[in-house]
Amino acid sequence: MKHFTTVHDVANVQALVSDALQLKANPYDYSTLGKNKTLGLFFLDPSLRTRLSTQKAAQLLGMHVLAMNMDRDGWALELEDGAVMNGDKAEHVREAAAVLGQYCDIIGIRCFPKLADKREDYSERTLVKFLHHCKTPVISLESATLHPLQSLADLVTIAENRPQNRKPKIVLSWAPHVKALPQAVSNSFAEWMLASGNELTITHPEGMELCEDYTRGATIEYDQQKALHDADFVYVKNWSSYHDYGKPFTKGENWMLSPESMKVTNNAKIMHCLPVRRDVELSAALLDGKNTLVAAQAANRVYAAMAVLKNMLESGTPAVSGTKQKEFQAG
Amino acid sequence: MKHFTTVHDVANVQALVSDALQLKANPYDYSTLGKNKTLGLFFLDPSLRTRLSTQKAAQLLGMHVLAMNMDRDGWALELEDGAVMNGDKAEHVREAAAVLGQYCDIIGIRCFPKLADKREDYSERTLVKFLHHCKTPVISLESATLHPLQSLADLVTIAENRPQNRKPKIVLSWAPHVKALPQAVSNSFAEWMLASGNELTITHPEGMELCEDYTRGATIEYDQQKALHDADFVYVKNWSSYHDYGKPFTKGENWMLSPESMKVTNNAKIMHCLPVRRDVELSAALLDGKNTLVAAQAANRVYAAMAVLKNMLESGTPAVSGTKQKEFQAG
Amino acid sequence: MKHFTTVHDVANVQALVSDALQLKANPYDYSTLGKNKTLGLFFLDPSLRTRLSTQKAAQLLGMHVLAMNMDRDGWALELEDGAVMNGDKAEHVREAAAVLGQYCDIIGIRCFPKLADKREDYSERTLVKFLHHCKTPVISLESATLHPLQSLADLVTIAENRPQNRKPKIVLSWAPHVKALPQAVSNSFAEWMLASGNELTITHPEGMELCEDYTRGATIEYDQQKALHDADFVYVKNWSSYHDYGKPFTKGENWMLSPESMKVTNNAKIMHCLPVRRDVELSAALLDGKNTLVAAQAANRVYAAMAVLKNMLESGTPAVSGTKQKEFQAG
Numbered sequence: 007m008k009h010f011t012t013v014h015d016v017a018n019v020q021a022l023v024s025d026a027l028q029l030k031a032n033p034y035d036y037s038t039l040g041k042n043k044t045l046g047l048f049f050l051d052p053s054l055r056t057r058l059s060t061q062k063a064a065q066l067l068g069m070h071v072l073a074m075n076m077d078r079d080g081w082a083l084e085l086e087d088g089a090v091m092n093g094d095k096a097e098h099v100r101e102a103a104a105v106l107g108q109y110c111d112i113i114g115i116r117c118f119p120k121l122a123d124k125r126e127d128y129s130e131r132t133l134v135k136f137l138h139h140c141k142t143p144v145i146s147l148e149s150a151t152l153h154p155l156q157s158l159a160d161l162v163t164i165a166e167n168r169p170q171n172r173k174p175k176i177v178l179s180w181a182p183h184v185k186a187l188p189q190a191v192s193n194s195f196a197e198w199m200l201a202s203g204n205e206l207t208i209t210h211p212e213g214m215e216l217c218e219d220y221t222r223g224a225t226i227e228y229d230q231q232k233a234l235h236d237a238d239f240v241y242v243k244n245w246s247s248y249h250d251y252g253k254p255f256t257k258g259e260n261w262m263l264s265p266e267s268m269k270v271t272n273n274a275k276i277m278h279c280l281p282v283r284r285d286v287e288l289s290a291a292l293l294d295g296k297n298t299l300v301a302a303q304a305a306n307r308v309y310a311a312m313a314v315l316k317n318m319l320e321s322g323t324p325a326v327s328g329t330k331q332k333e334f335q336a337g
Numbered sequence: 338m339k340h341f342t343t344v345h346d347v348a349n350v351q352a353l354v355s356d357a358l359q360l361k362a363n364p365y366d367y368s369t370l371g372k373n374k375t376l377g378l379f380f381l382d383p384s385l386r387t388r389l390s391t392q393k394a395a396q397l398l399g400m401h402v403l404a405m406n407m408d409r410d411g412w413a414l415e416l417e418d419g420a421v422m423n424g425d426k427a428e429h430v431r432e433a434a435a436v437l438g439q440y441c442d443i444i445g446i447r448c449f450p451k452l453a454d455k456r457e458d459y460s461e462r463t464l465v466k467f468l469h470h471c472k473t474p475v476i477s478l479e480s481a482t483l484h485p486l487q488s489l490a491d492l493v494t495i496a497e498n499r500p501q502n503r504k505p506k507i508v509l510s511w512a513p514h515v516k517a518l519p520q521a522v523s524n525s526f527a528e529w530m531l532a533s534g535n536e537l538t539i540t541h542p543e544g545m546e547l548c549e550d551y552t553r554g555a556t557i558e559y560d561q562q563k564a565l566h567d568a569d570f571v572y573v574k575n576w577s578s579y580h581d582y583g584k585p586f587t588k589g590e591n592w593m594l595s596p597e598s599m600k601v602t603n604n605a606k607i608m609h610c611l612p613v614r615r616d617v618e619l620s621a622a623l624l625d626g627k628n629t630l631v632a633a634q635a636a637n638r639v640y641a642a643m644a645v646l647k648n649m650l651e652s653g654t655p656a657v658s659g660t661k662q663k664e665f666q667a668g
Numbered sequence: 669m670k671h672f673t674t675v676h677d678v679a680n681v682q683a684l685v686s687d688a689l690q691l692k693a694n695p696y697d698y699s700t701l702g703k704n705k706t707l708g709l710f711f712l713d714p715s716l717r718t719r720l721s722t723q724k725a726a727q728l729l730g731m732h733v734l735a736m737n738m739d740r741d742g743w744a745l746e747l748e749d750g751a752v753m754n755g756d757k758a759e760h761v762r763e764a765a766a767v768l769g770q771y772c773d774i775i776g777i778r779c780f781p782k783l784a785d786k787r788e789d790y791s792e793r794t795l796v797k798f799l800h801h802c803k804t805p806v807i808s809l810e811s812a813t814l815h816p817l818q819s820l821a822d823l824v825t826i827a828e829n830r831p832q833n834r835k836p837k838i839v840l841s842w843a844p845h846v847k848a849l850p851q852a853v854s855n856s857f858a859e860w861m862l863a864s865g866n867e868l869t870i871t872h873p874e875g876m877e878l879c880e881d882y883t884r885g886a887t888i889e890y891d892q893q894k895a896l897h898d899a900d901f902v903y904v905k906n907w908s909s910y911h912d913y914g915k916p917f918t919k920g921e922n923w924m925l926s927p928e929s930m931k932v933t934n935n936a937k938i939m940h941c942l943p944v945r946r947d948v949e950l951s952a953a954l955l956d957g958k959n960t961l962v963a964a965q966a967a968n969r970v971y972a973a974m975a976v977l978k979n980m981l982e983s984g985t986p987a988v989s990g991t992k993q994k995e996f997q998a999g
Contacts, residue, residue, distance in 0.1 A: 092945065
């Protein structure tokens with residue numbers, strides 16, 4: 007795998023899930039695979055689980071880690087090509103990405119959407135600049151539209167908890183929130199469930215449809231109770247509007263899942279990527295109940311990241327050396 | 338030792354001091370003890386010595402370290418059980434602590450008091466939440482009421498410098514300051530001195546008594562000169578009022594120790610946990626004089642942390658694996 | 669080498685350049701040299717390349733790294749000797765430096781000038797305090813007046829790209845900028861070029877002369893085109909006024925290098941330390957052209973730092989042990 011930014015970067019999703027499960031069972035088996043290799047983690051936005059789990063994954067594989075909050079520890083980045091840089095941005099992404107690519111064998115980058123301009127966000131402007139300029143394998147640590155490390159961990163968690171003799175019914179259920187959130191986790195969950203051959207039902211208020219590029223093949227059901235009927239897994243997540251871009255849906259309080267609304271499910275497991283607003287997105291009773299998988303999902307972030315890093319390391323990323331830099335200058 | 342949050346977590350204080358001294362003499366003897374283990378250091382408040390010394394201690398034991406400023410790098414934490422999370426707190430400590438516990442074999446947490454509500458601070462609300470929800474050994478990196486890593490380092494420093502043939506006279510002397518400071522270092526120093534069988538005299542302005550839970554057994558002497566008479570060690574520290582909770586004592590300028598006021602001591606060594614306000618808490622002449630132990634105390638922070646980590650590692654903290662996570666879900 | 673703060677700390681500049689080139693060719697040959705040694709990186713100002721490249725260099729040599737933003741993660745530092753610390757500075761550099769020196773075998777410190785008081789900046793007040801109080805080898809990560817790690821990397825880059833049969837013509841060309849920048853990179857570049865026996869021409873608007881202590885021996889030429897004639901390397905850099913201290917030169921827009929103004933050179937290579945303001949300091953056409961060395965310079969920062977660290981490690985910095993601390997107390 008060259009990059010890891012969407013499910014389409016993965017040749018064999020099932021093999022990657024199996025790898026993650028293997029690594030979870032034997033986390034120290036590859037502790038020298040990453041010897042002398044450096045993972046750079048660059049955050050343009052806050053991070054807890056992603057920061058820690060990816061760092062831990064790299065350490066378990068014997069890699070060096072360089073982690074940095076780009077704007078706060080370094081300089082504000084200019085993204086615009088052709089910009090005359092006489093404002094407050096001290097460094098262009100062309101130089102920053104090129105330099106980071108030289109210091110690291112693999113790069114992780116977190117860059118949230120601004121939720122102001124759909125075209126800009128869905129063009130994945132920042133991520134694409136890094137992909138283009140850093141000449142090194144890139145892992146998305148959550149981009150404007152997708153969060154593939156989360157989705158891989160979700161798939162691993164479902165693999166551990168699914169009924170063995172039949173396909174599970176998986177439901178993605180929109181949840182209320184006090185803020186306007188990105189669509190990234192939801193887009194990504196849909197993309198990965200569908201690409202891995204699962205059946206997915208998505209339920210949300212009318213008008214809150216996600217971008218069809220990710221949900222094509224899923225069943226859209228506006229009646230939450232109908233959607234939840236016989237569900238095995240319910241993935242709970244807020245997102246702001248894709249069509250009325252970035253606007254929050256404010257009249258959805260009755261969309262919060264509770265033990266009562268879960269009665270129609272097949273004793274479904276509850277999933278959420280965290281952080282979660284208790285009793286806003288999801289009732290505390292469900293979060294603290296015996297069917298919750300939220301901690302398991304977070305734990306599996308380590309093994310999802312390990313599987314991706316292992317795959318990249320085994321693909322033979324170029325060692326940092328004089329030859330690499332020459333290549334860059336020539337390019 | 339399961340946790341390290343107070344002297345009462347330690348079965349044998351003298352053995353722990355001996356361990357620290359051994360580790361200081363031979364700091365590389367256990368460089369593989371922590372192989373494949375992860376220490377997480379989570380800061381809700383600023384830190385210099387604690388951050389660096391604990392990180393170094395873990396590295397000397399071969400551990401991986403994940404360090405993070407919780408609020409600034411991640412999300413603001415909700416502590417209240419049952420809170421409807423529709424405000425500015427994005428994540429509940431229940432989830433955050435559970436997740437951190439899954440990523441780490443041992444967790445360190447720094448959480449200062451707010452100095453507004455005595456009951457809240459002295460209930461150690463934040464620390465207790467982490468102890469309860471993270472299912473992993475926890476080391477206090479200074480909590481609302483105690484700073485045990487500092488006190489252990491202080492005890493190690495006294496062990497290195499004490500007269501061999503008799504009990505030393507140890508005095509804790511209140512010092513002026515421009516801000517209202519926690520009582521944690523002072524509470525903790527008293528607790529550890531008394532628990533290790535030392536005799537302790539505490540001197541401070543009337544009304545500035547510390548919480549008796551920590552000072553029971555110490556001699557309280559309001560006359561500083563009387564307290565200092567024949568002292569071997571003088572520990573200098575400001576604290577805000579425990580009884581008129583969080584209020585600074587503003588008329589105590591004459592409590593600042595100087596070479597003059599030290600004349601009645603037995604050529605006493607000067608101790609302070611740092612950072613210190615020169616010529617406010619303590620005269621520069623004493624800090625720069627030959628009797629100061631402040632740098633030695635700071636250096637011993639490394640070996641105190643090593644002794645605690647070594648003890649926990651040898652107690653056999655569970656390896657991070659699938660079984661650990663299952664336990665969490667069930668719990 | 670005891671410290672690394674200026675070219676004058678280096679006994680043999682050419683040997684250090686050779687060392688860096690050797691390390692670049694074989695970056696893993698000394699991966700155990702730094703075993704059990706700790707490098708502390710302390711930032712009083714922002715950093716990207718320096719932070720990452722120095723950390724990576726230390727990791728490649730097997731060292732432990734402790735990195736910290738001093739003011740933000742820790743406490744604000746008081747620098748004034750004899751200060752009564754009743755203001756907003758919580759810790760004096762005397763204690764901070766002494767403590768850091770005890771935790772680390774080698775210390776790196778970044779401390780920019782304030783550009784308000786020439787005497788204060790050129791006395792290298794902060795750096796000198798660390799040199800004096802931390803009792804440990806110190807590496808400048810860019811100080812008020814010099815940036816030796818950058819200059820060493822620049823010299824390595826010139827060694828890789830110079831004509832073999834004759835001395836190259838090297839030109840340092842002042843560039844416009846929207847902010848008032850330090851003179852450190854320019855002072856340092858001049859110092860290193862001249863100390864290594866190169867010929868240097870410096871071109872800038874009249875009145876923007878650098879401090880003669882660093883430029884003595886260079887040719888000063890106010891006519892940029894004359895200076896550029898037959899140049900092999902053009903180092904582009906803004907600096908604020910040394911004589912009218914800290915003032916930016918605001919009427920220098922025509923000093924920005926473009927493909928047109930480069931025509932008189934000997935197909936010169938373009939150098940810049942980054943971050944660079946595109947189309948303000950330097951035309952994007954040149955930055956993106958085939959003669960740019962800016963990425964090569966950034967890559968060579970790793971090997972420059974490795975060469976310095978290797979030299980210090982081989983000089984036998986004292987191991988962190990009880991003896992070291994005793995020495996400190998006595999000193």
